[in-house]
Amino acid sequence: MISTKGRYSLRILIDLAQHRNGSYIPMKDVARRQNISLKYIERLLPPLKDGGLIDSLHGKGGGYKLTREPDQYTIWEILSLAEGNLAPVECLREDAEQCARSAQCLTLPMWDNYYKLIKGYFSDITLADLLKRDVEYDYII
Amino acid sequence: MISTKGRYSLRILIDLAQHRNGSYIPMKDVARRQNISLKYIERLLPPLKDGGLIDSLHGKGGGYKLTREPDQYTIWEILSLAEGNLAPVECLREDAEQCARSAQCLTLPMWDNYYKLIKGYFSDITLADLLKRDVEYDYII
DNA sequence: TACCAACCTACCAAGTTGGTCTGAAGAACG
DNA sequence: CGTTCTTCAGACCAACTTGGTAGGTTGGTA
Numbered sequence: 001m002i003s004t005k006g007r008y009s010l011r012i013l014i015d016l017a018q019h020r021n022g023s024y025i026p027m028k029d030v031a032r033r034q035n036i037s038l039k040y041i042e043r044l045l046p047p048l049k050d051g052g053l054i055d056s057l058h059g060k061g062g063g064y065k066l067t068r069e070p071d072q073y074t075i076w077e078i079l080s081l082a083e084g085n086l087a088p089v090e091c092l093r094e095d096a097e098q099c100a101r102s103a104q105c106l107t108l109p110m111w112d113n114y115y116k117l118i119k120g121y122f123s124d125i126t127l128a129d130l131l132k133r134d135v136e137y138d139y140i141i
Numbered sequence: 142m143i144s145t146k147g148r149y150s151l152r153i154l155i156d157l158a159q160h161r162n163g164s165y166i167p168m169k170d171v172a173r174r175q176n177i178s179l180k181y182i183e184r185l186l187p188p189l190k191d192g193g194l195i196d197s198l199h200g201k202g203g204g205y206k207l208t209r210e211p212d213q214y215t216i217w218e219i220l221s222l223a224e225g226n227l228a229p230v231e232c233l234r235e236d237a238e239q240c241a242r243s244a245q246c247l248t249l250p251m252w253d254n255y256y257k258l259i260k261g262y263f264s265d266i267t268l269a270d271l272l273k274r275d276v277e278y279d280y281i282i
Numbered sequence: 283t284a285c286c287a288a289c290c291t292a293c294c295a296a297g298t299t300g301g302t303c304t305g306a307a308g309a310a311c312g
Numbered sequence: 313c314g315t316t317c318t319t320c321a322g323a324c325c326a327a328c329t330t331g332g333t334a335g336g337t338t339g340g341t342a
Contacts, residue, residue: 002229002252004331010248026287040332042289059340060286075251088143106271107151110216111143114262121258130247145300167318181301183320200309201317 002083008036009044009082010075010130016054017070017127024056024063044082051081071128076119078127088114143224149177150185150223151216151271157195158211158268165197165204185223192222212269217260219268229255 015030027045031038045064048054053073054064066073080086089111091099102108156171168186172179186205189195194214195205207214221227230252232240243249 001231003329007230007248014247024287028287037332039334043332046289056288057340058286058288058338059342060284061341062287062339064288089148090142104274106155106274107148109274110266110271114259117258117262118255121255125251130251133245133247133250144298165318169318178301180303184301187320197319198309199307199317199319201315202310203308203318205319 002079005044006079006082008034008041009048010078011036012041012044013048013053013066013073013078013127014130016064016066017131020066022065024061024065026063029063047081047084048078051077053078053081069128070131071126073127074123075125075127075130076122079122086115086118143220146185147220147223149175149182150189151219152177153182153185154189154194154207154214154219154268155271157205157207158272161207163206165202165206167204170204188222188225189219192218194219194222210269211272212267214268215264216266216268216271217263220263227256227259 011034012030015034016025019025019029019033027038027041030036031041034041045054045056049056049064052067055067056062056064085093087093087096089108090096091102091108092111092115099105099108152175153168153171156175157166160166160170160174168179168182171177172182175182186195186197190197190205193208196208197203197205217227226234228234228237230249231237232243232249233252233256240246240249
């Protein structure tokens, strides 16, 4: 299951996209609109900022804003940063060392293709796609 | 991430398939071959048995065996039973009540198609497919 | 300099994961 | 009948993750 880390992060970025006007948007407003505790939101933002998805400004008139246009964010990028990683098994994580049994593993090809499949799916959807509802997310299987 | 519940369950069923001979196979043997503690294996089996994937017999000469041929098991079925459910978000679980915001939810269609995608993927792979290595799990995206 | 908002750190309750341990009960076999 | 082998049921446990809350500090603007 996708945790609140991923789901809330998506909602925060959607909110920033919907209310973007060039200046910084305080999280107090996002928290109120999205009905998420401000304190919890603050814990979700550092990875998004470190990943370069958002820009921040301290102090009065400060807040956060998107660094790009909504169609320049893929959902994969957002979820990966928010959740840490989305690999289905340990041995497919980016930072994983090669598993000793990988050559004989009967399930690894299945996990590997699964990972590619979901990566492809979420990489083809952008933040802008989510903003315009009524869009069908086509896929062929 | 797929937990050990799902991954070990798969390995147990693969083992039962590889060593099937019509009679019951004691889990002691499976535990030794798969290098998984017998006690932990015993905790994974009830859902698989309740789901009708395996049959058991008490006592001497007893153990577990598959109830069908390996090509009659889909990976989706196995993982669903072992993991409980694989829905990416709460509102897509079988037992979930309709979410109040579902009509306006900007992300629900994305989750819904994601769920269908992975369900389709794992439903097209059978236990028999895993047994014959070198098989490519084709997908189109 | 006052104010505001990001930012950092610590803390906490509840649930999940990945086990272990003890024992009961059913079935076969000598 | 009793032993042996196996499933099966249940309690227990440590470590980790999730989903928060609380308090205070820093940095920037007006």
